Amino acid sequence: MKTLLKNGYLFTGGSEPVRQELVVEDDRISALLAPGTVVEADAVVDLQSRAVIPGFVQTHVHLCQVLFRGRADDLALLDWLRTRIWPYEAAHDEDSTYLSALLGCMELLAGGATSVCVMESVRHADAAARAMEETGIRGVFGKAMMDYTDTPAALGGMPDAFIETTQESLDRSMALLKRWNGAAEGRIRYAFMPRGILTTSEEMLQELCRLGREYGVLVHTHACETVPESQLVEQRRGLTEIKYLHRMGLTGERLLLAHCLCIDDEDMEILRSTGTGVASCPLANLKLASGVAPLQRMKNSGVRLSLGSDGAPCNNNLDMFQEMKFAALLQKGINHDPTWMPAEDIFRIATEGGARVLGMEGETGVLAIGMKADLAVVDMNRREAAPAPLSVSTLVYAGNPGMVTDTMVDGRWVYRNGTFPGLDEERIRAHAAEAVERVLRRANG
Numbered sequence: 001m002k003t004l005l006k007n008g009y010l011f012t013g014g015s016e017p018v019r020q021e022l023v024v025e026d027d028r029i030s031a032l033l034a035p036g037t038v039v040e041a042d043a044v045v046d047l048q049s050r051a052v053i054p055g056f057v058q059t060h061v062h063l064c065q066v067l068f069r070g071r072a073d074d075l076a077l078l079d080w081l082r083t084r085i086w087p088y089e090a091a092h093d094e095d096s097t098y099l100s101a102l103l104g105c106m107e108l109l110a111g112g113a114t115s116v117c118v119m120e121s122v123r124h125a126d127a128a129a130r131a132m133e134e135t136g137i138r139g140v141f142g143k144a145m146m147d148y149t150d151t152p153a154a155l156g157g158m159p160d161a162f163i164e165t166t167q168e169s170l171d172r173s174m175a176l177l178k179r180w181n182g183a184a185e186g187r188i189r190y191a192f193m194p195r196g197i198l199t200t201s202e203e204m205l206q207e208l209c210r211l212g213r214e215y216g217v218l219v220h221t222h223a224c225e226t227v228p229e230s231q232l233v234e235q236r237r238g239l240t241e242i243k244y245l246h247r248m249g250l251t252g253e254r255l256l257l258a259h260c261l262c263i264d265d266e267d268m269e270i271l272r273s274t275g276t277g278v279a280s281c282p283l284a285n286l287k288l289a290s291g292v293a294p295l296q297r298m299k300n301s302g303v304r305l306s307l308g309s310d311g312a313p314c315n316n317n318l319d320m321f322q323e324m325k326f327a328a329l330l331q332k333g334i335n336h337d338p339t340w341m342p343a344e345d346i347f348r349i350a351t352e353g354g355a356r357v358l359g360m361e362g363e364t365g366v367l368a369i370g371m372k373a374d375l376a377v378v379d380m381n382r383r384e385a386a387p388a389p390l391s392v393s394t395l396v397y398a399g400n401p402g403m404v405t406d407t408m409v410d411g412r413w414v415y416r417n418g419t420f421p422g423l424d425e426e427r428i429r430a431h432a433a434e435a436v437e438r439v440l441r442r443a444n445g
């Protein structure tokens with residue numbers, strides 16, 4: 001199958017797009033040609049001066065939480081987890097998890113994200129993988145692993161539905177890895193996802209270090225999200241989070257840490273020297289009042305950075321345009337310096353940067369010949385952006401998901417003219433509305 005995208009402007013790097021024709025053959029970009037080049041193709045799409053961007057790579061999302069959007073506002077992290085998110089997640093069934101993940105994948109694709117790193121709940125992670133497979137998104141996913149049940153008082157007790165022994169957690173993760181790693185023509189990959197240090201035993205972390213290496217898969221966890229949580233880790237494990245993970249042998253290019261807010265210079269040096277990836281979630285950090293990650297300082301130190309939306313109940317959406325804008329503005333604001341985190345840098349972090357931390361460098365994250373055809377078509381001539389120039393600045397500072405008209409993953413249109421081919425969105429949303437009532441009833445006993 002050969003598709004020609006003509007009369008468009010392509011963001012291939014740099015601050016402004018170039019006028020080029022783009023050819024997709026099967027799952028990859030096969031040519032970038034001068035305007036007007038005649039190409040024989042099975043399908044021709046006239047972009048009518050719209051722009052094409054590499055799809056965003058969202059590196060920290062909980063698809064199972066989409067159903068709880070707007071149900072856990074105005075709470076601090078530990079309360080947010082203890083009183084809402086854990087009981088809600090524990091009340092999920094297979095069908096409600098699937099519907100939650102479907103809604104999340106659709107929102108991501110409609111917002112121009114083509115890849116995602118998904119931390120699911122302890123149970124029903126299969127349902128999220130099914131939704132990823134069916135919606136056509138590319139991604140890494142894993143079930144949350146929580147084998148350490150002696151949680152601090154601030155977190156209360158662990159819901160019964162989460163409780164599993166170290167061996168059960170490892171066995172269930174391995175079964176998912178065998179079922180899904182490399183599934184959907186390689187579009188779906190598995191990763192080990194201990195939820196956080198406070199809920200993971202030392203024994204399990206050691207085992208994940210070994211298994212991650214043996215199977216060549218990522219380990220993804222939350223780290224250094226809030227000061228109280230970091231203090232609890234230090235009290236219980238004797239070291240701050242990054243230093244503890246480093247001592248356990250987990251730091252490295254196959255480790256991806258969500259947040260990394262409260263870190264010192266030594267932590268930053270560990271992250272840099274080991275190539276450990278960071279998934280920064282600026283909106284979630286603001287909404288839970290956790291603070292602001294030192295993104296520019298990490299960038300200056302050479303830490304590998306990416307962006308994620310985290311869960312819908314702490315954001316409350318999965319919109320990479322907002323993440324980019326907030327990430328850039330926060331760095332300027334807290335440092336009283338408008339030159340910090342320029343638009344080009346944050347756009348690169350949201351695309352190439354994400355691909356790099358997920359081990360998908362050279363595969364996705366840029367528009368170039370030989371790369372996977374993972375892209376979004378953006379109408380930058382809408383009222384809220386006109387008459388701004390076609391530039392990265394417009395995408396970052398004036399962009400929004402409403403500008404995305406089409407999204408392609410692996411050479412296949414997964415979002416086309418504002419709809420999802422093969423999916424009945426209305427029906428999915430109606431079922432999701434029923435599911436959320438059922439889950440909340442169960443959670444509230």
Ligand SMILES: [Zn+2]
Pocket residue numbers: 060062222258310311
């Ligand atoms: Zn998270």
